[in-house]
Every structure is written in structure tokens, then in C-alpha cells.
Amino acid sequence: MLRDMTLGQYYPVKSPVHSLDPRVKILLLIAAIVAVFMAGNMLAFLPAAVYIFFACRLSNVPFNMLLKGIKPLRFIIIFTVVLNIFFLPGEKVWLDLGFAKITQEAVMTAILYALRLVLLVMFSSLLTLTTAPVTLTDGLERLLSPLSKIGFPAHEMAMMMTIALRFIPTLLEEADKIMKAQSARGADFESGNLMARAKAMVPLLVPLFVSAFRRAGDLAMAMEARCYHGGKGRTRLHVLKMHKNDWLAILSMAVLIACVILIGRL
Amino acid sequence: MQIEFKGVTHTYQEGSPFQSTAIRDVNFTVSSGEFLALIGHTGSGKSTLAQHINGLLRPTSGQVLIDGEDIHSSGYSKKTLRQKVGLVFQYPEHQLFEETVEKDIGFGPRNLGLSEDEILERVQEALRKVGLAYDEFREKSPFELSGGQMRRVAMAGVLAMRPEVLVLDEPAAGLDPMSREDMLQLIRSLHESGTTIIMISHSMDDVARFATRVLVMKKGTVAMDGTPADIFLHADQLEEMGLDVPVICRMNNDLRRLGLPLPEGIYEEDALFTALMQLWKGGENHAS
Ligand SMILES: Nc1ncnc2c1ncn2[C@@H]1O[C@H](COP(=O)(O)OP(=O)(O)O)[C@@H](O)[C@H]1O
Ligand SMILES: [Mg+2]
Numbered sequence: 001m002l003r004d005m006t007l008g009q010y011y012p013v014k015s016p017v018h019s020l021d022p023r024v025k026i027l028l029l030i031a032a033i034v035a036v037f038m039a040g041n042m043l044a045f046l047p048a049a050v051y052i053f054f055a056c057r058l059s060n061v062p063f064n065m066l067l068k069g070i071k072p073l074r075f076i077i078i079f080t081v082v083l084n085i086f087f088l089p090g091e092k093v094w095l096d097l098g099f100a101k102i103t104q105e106a107v108m109t110a111i112l113y114a115l116r117l118v119l120l121v122m123f124s125s126l127l128t129l130t131t132a133p134v135t136l137t138d139g140l141e142r143l144l145s146p147l148s149k150i151g152f153p154a155h156e157m158a159m160m161m162t163i164a165l166r167f168i169p170t171l172l173e174e175a176d177k178i179m180k181a182q183s184a185r186g187a188d189f190e191s192g193n194l195m196a197r198a199k200a201m202v203p204l205l206v207p208l209f210v211s212a213f214r215r216a217g218d219l220a221m222a223m224e225a226r227c228y229h230g231g232k233g234r235t236r237l238h239v240l241k242m243h244k245n246d247w248l249a250i251l252s253m254a255v256l257i258a259c260v261i262l263i264g265r266l
Numbered sequence: 267m268q269i270e271f272k273g274v275t276h277t278y279q280e281g282s283p284f285q286s287t288a289i290r291d292v293n294f295t296v297s298s299g300e301f302l303a304l305i306g307h308t309g310s311g312k313s314t315l316a317q318h319i320n321g322l323l324r325p326t327s328g329q330v331l332i333d334g335e336d337i338h339s340s341g342y343s344k345k346t347l348r349q350k351v352g353l354v355f356q357y358p359e360h361q362l363f364e365e366t367v368e369k370d371i372g373f374g375p376r377n378l379g380l381s382e383d384e385i386l387e388r389v390q391e392a393l394r395k396v397g398l399a400y401d402e403f404r405e406k407s408p409f410e411l412s413g414g415q416m417r418r419v420a421m422a423g424v425l426a427m428r429p430e431v432l433v434l435d436e437p438a439a440g441l442d443p444m445s446r447e448d449m450l451q452l453i454r455s456l457h458e459s460g461t462t463i464i465m466i467s468h469s470m471d472d473v474a475r476f477a478t479r480v481l482v483m484k485k486g487t488v489a490m491d492g493t494p495a496d497i498f499l500h501a502d503q504l505e506e507m508g509l510d511v512p513v514i515c516r517m518n519n520d521l522r523r524l525g526l527p528l529p530e531g532i533y534e535e536d537a538l539f540t541a542l543m544q545l546w547k548g549g550e551n552h553a554s
Contacts, residue, residue, distance in 0.1 A: 011283065174360075177355065178360065180317065180355070181353075181360075181361040182373075183348070184320060184348060184355070184424070185348070185373055185374035185423060185424065186349065186374050186427065187373070187377055188377065203363045203373065206363035207362065210409070
């Protein structure tokens with residue numbers, strides 16, 4: 001039941017993209033977002049589209065997994081497009097509806113915005129599809145760690161995120177088990193009105209909280225027993241190192257940005 | 267009541283990169299009054315199989331039939347099914363949630379839509395069966411009980427449905443030796459009073475003591491199916507699968523290997539004792 005939900009959306013296969021340094025991937029995503037925003041005309045999106053296509057091929061993630069990421073956002077995209085088409089001012093009028101004019105400029109801008117959104121989503125999806133959540137928080141911690149000098153709790157934030165991520169599947173599994181156990185006693189989670197369904201959650205939520213607190217207590221105890229005392233002076237098991245592929249990825253992104261700028265000038 | 271598995275296969279998360287087939291082409295029939303033990307290595311699919319019996323999981327292919335009817339056919343009532351087939355999960359005490367023991371045990375009967383009188387009667391009966399005094403425990407919070415008591419309350423919650431078939435997933439796991447023995451005696455007495463038992467177990471000694479039939483699972487398939495005597499004849503095969511054989515069975519095999527002319531497949535203390543006594547007496551007769 002519950003375990004059928006794919007959580008996060010990490011796609012666990014082996015590929016050169018998966019094995020990139022998470023810090024590099026996060027920075028590349030930021031660079032890609034900048035590139036997509038810099039693209040001033042339709043043609044300038046072409047290199048970005050080509051880039052994401054090949055990056056996806058290289059990552060062994062099926063292309064429609066990337067497209068799936070767009071689906072939940074389709075209403076926002078359509079909404080933006082419609083708003084832009086009707087309300088952006090322009091010179092060349094294609095259609096005059098009285099209350100609004102549809103102009104060539106507005107249509108072009110609307111398409112530009114839509115493409116921009118789609119590409120942004122695809123770039124971000126590629127990051128989460130190819131990076132395990134825990135690796136991602138690890139990269140984030142390393143990127144944010146300079147901020148700890150000014151008191152930002154980078155390590156603690158990352159540790160909290162890692163623990164939360166680590167326990168999501170466990171809790172889902174637990175919820176699934178409890179739901180089945182209560183179903184075996186005739187509980188009905190699926191029918192009835194809103195009130196009945198909310199009430200039906202009690203036999204699921206109480207044991208779930210009891211077990212979550214028990215686990216949290218056990219974990220805190222186990223961490224302390226192994227002398228965990230926060231981030232200060234901690235060394236790492238997996239030291240992130242830049243490899244050839246990381247430099248190649250950075251190079252490719254530089255090329256993409258250059259292309260976008262050049263084409264934008266045309 | 268007869269339960270029949272016909273070519274049942276179950277694949278978790280089919281179509282995702284995480285898919286895994288937990289049981290494959292499982293066929294067997296259980297009749298009323300049997301005490302079936304389900305054994306196998308961790309991950310061999312025992313729990314998955316158990317959850318098919320009361321329709322919590324739906325076979326990816328194949329059928330589960332009860333008295334000849336497919337439990338997933340549209341006309342079959344899930345409620346009746348859940349009432350007829352009780353399922354006690356592993357660590358069932360983790361499913362307790364009510365403020366009082368009485369309310370928690372009444373949860374199942376209440377879901378069946380019974381009257382308050384009937385619910386009360388069933389709660390009392392279930393508590394009596396698991397050996398807890400109604401007056402002492404009814405007002406207690408399930409969370410203030412000892413581990414063994416919690417397990418019994420959880421078990422009572424299933425018994426209150428008055429199931430004809432009771433499926434137990436490692437009912438003795440994690441209990442201290444005394445609670446463990448109590449639990450097994452409870453299951454035995456339920457069997458004697460006519461409930462069909464299907465019990466997942468890790469302990470071959472328990473299987474040898476109680477089961478009338480054994481189903482051995484191996485990597486999602488049924489590797490052996492027979493009486494305990496049949497199964498324990500193949501001690502070497504069981505050990506190959508990483509499974510134990512009962513102490514008495516091992517002892518008998520060792521003695522046979524040492525050259526004592528004992529019969530094959532003895533797995534009960536009494537039987538071994540009788541056989542040894544016979545040998546001894548026979549030996550004495552020869553000597554005189
Ligand atoms: N809810 C689930 N989702 C995905 N895989 C599962 C789930 N439950 C069990 N499995 C897998 O199915 C296989 C059989 O598990 P299970 O039936 O629990 O075996 P057993 O009870 O014999 O230890 C295991 O490989 C396990 O990882
Ligand atoms: Mg199991």
C-alpha cells in the first residue's frame with residue numbers, strides 16, 4: 001500500500017552523472033538556472049535543451065522520468081502562459097478582444113516563460129533523480145559550512161535533514177504495517193465521509209507516534225553511546241574529492257553559458 | 267473451511283526500479299483443523315504469503331480461494347473474510363492504540379458492527395482465552411503492561427473477532443522464555459478447541475512439538491510440504507537452506523551415524539526415549 005509510493009525521486013542506477021560530486025551538481029544546477037534566465041530569445045534555449053537531453057542520456061534515467069516532474073506543475077505553466085498572452089503589452093496586434101489585445105510580443109514572451117519554467121523543472125529533477133537524498137544533504141552541508149563561521153548551524157541542519165530522510169522509509173513501512181494490522185481487525189481506511197476517515201486515522205496515528213518516539217529515543221541514545229557531540233571536530237568517512245568528470249561537467253556548463261550568451265546577442 | 271493457494275505470485279512495487287518478487291507460484295491447500303507451520307529463512311516470503319490469506323495483499327497473479335471462492339472476486343465481502351481469518355502480525359503489540367485494554371480488544375468486534383452487549387461478551391471471552399483477568403485489566407492502559415501482557419492483549423484483539431483460522435507471524439519472537447511457553451500453550455489450546463492454525467516460526471523445536479504439517483519456504487517458493495516426520499527426514503536439506511532441525515532429530519541422526527540401529531525421522535523426545543529403551547531391552551535379551 002503505502003510503500004508503493006516512490007519517495008523523493010531518486011532513480012538508483014549507475015552513471016557518470018550519479019557519481020558526480022554533489023557539491024558540483026548543486027552549483028551546476030544554480031549555474032543552469034542562471035543560464036536559463038539569461039536566455040533572452042527562443043533560440044538561446046536550444047543549447048540548454050540539448051544540454052539537458054544529453055545529460056539525461058548520460059545519466060541512464062529514462063527521459064520520461066524528467067517529463068514526469070513537469071506534470072504536477074502543468075497548471076502553473078498554463079496559468080502563466082494564459083496570463084502573459086492576454087495582459088502583456090505589445091505593438092503587433094494579432095487579435096483584439098476589446099478587453100485585451102493579443103500581440104505577437106506577448107505570445108513570444110509567454111512561450112519564453114513556459115520554456116524557461118519547463119527547463120528549470122527539468123534541470124532540478126535531474127539533480128534529485130541522480131543524487132541520493134543523503135548525498136544531497138552532505139553536499140549542501142559542505143557548501144554551507146563556511147557560513148558556520150558566522151553562527152549558521154550547517155552541520156546540525158544537515159544532520160537533521162539526513163536523519164529525517166533516513167527515517168521516512170522506515171516510518172512509511174511502519175505505517176503500512178500498522179494499517180494492515182488494523183485492517184486485519186476490520187478497520188476501514190478507505191470509505192466513509194471526511195469525518196469517518198479522519199477518525200479512522202486514530203488507530204494508525206497513535207501507534208505510529210508511539211513508535212516514532214521510541215525510535216527517536218533509541219537513536220539519540222545510540223548516537224550518544226558512540227560519543228556524538230555535534231559537528232565540532234568531526235572528520236568524515238567519505239571525503240568528497242573532485243574527479244576528472246567533475247571538471248568536465250563544470251567545463252560543459254561553462255560552454256553552455258557561453259553559448260546562451262552568444263546566441264542571446266544575435 | 268478450506269484455504270487454497272493456486273499459483274500465487276506476488277511482486278512488490280511492480281514496474282518500479284525497486285520491484286521484487288517475494289513469492290512465486292505458491293500452491294497448497296489447508297483444511298479445517300490443521301496446525302500448519304510455515305518455516306523458511308528470513309526473506310523467504312513467509313510474511314508475504316501470510317498476508318495473502320486474509321486478502322491484505324492481492325496476488326500479482328494466481329488465486330487465493332476460500333471454500334472454492336476467489337477472495338478477490340467482486341462479490342466476496344472483505345469484512346467476512348477478515349472475521350473468518352484472523353491475522354496476528356509480528357510484534358502485534360505495536361498496533362495497540364486505545365486508552366484501555368477493553369476498548370482496544372473491542373476495536374475488531376466494533377468494526378464488525380456488533381451490539382455493545384455482544385462486544386462486551388467477546389472482550390471478556392478473549393481476555394479469558396489469553397489468560398488475563400477481565401476485572402484486573404479492563405481499565406488499564408495497554409501501554410503500561412509488560413511485554414508479554416501487551417502481546418496477549420494484542421492477540422485477544424484478534425481472537426475477539428472469533429476467527430475460524432488464525433494466522434500467526436512469529437508469535438513468540440522477542441518474548442522471554444516463560445511468556446514464550448505461555449504463548450505456545452495458548453496457541454495449542456486454541457488449536458485443540460477447533461481453530462485452524464497457520465503459524466510462522468523460526469524454532470524447529472516448536473514446530474516439532476505442535477505442528478501437524480509443515481510448509482518449508484525457500485526464496486519465495488514452497489520447497490517442502492509434509493508432516494513434521496516427513497520434513498525432518500531431510501535434515502541435511504533443511505540445514506542446507508540455513509534452517510535448524512529439532513534437537514531430538516539431530517540427536518537421533520547423530521546416534522544413527524554412530525551405528526545405533528534407530529529408526530529414521532524421530533523428532534520427539536518420547537519417541538526417541540521409547541526407541542532407545544527398546545534397543546536397550548533388546549540388547550539385554552541378547553546378552554542373557
Ligand atoms: N512491503 C514491502 N515492499 C517491498 N518489498 C517487500 C515488502 N515486504 C517484504 N518485501 C520483500 O519481500 C521479500 C520477502 O519478505 P517477507 O515476506 O517479509 O519474508 P519473511 O517473512 O520470510 O522474512 C523480502 O525480500 C523483502 O525484502
Ligand atoms: Mg516475516
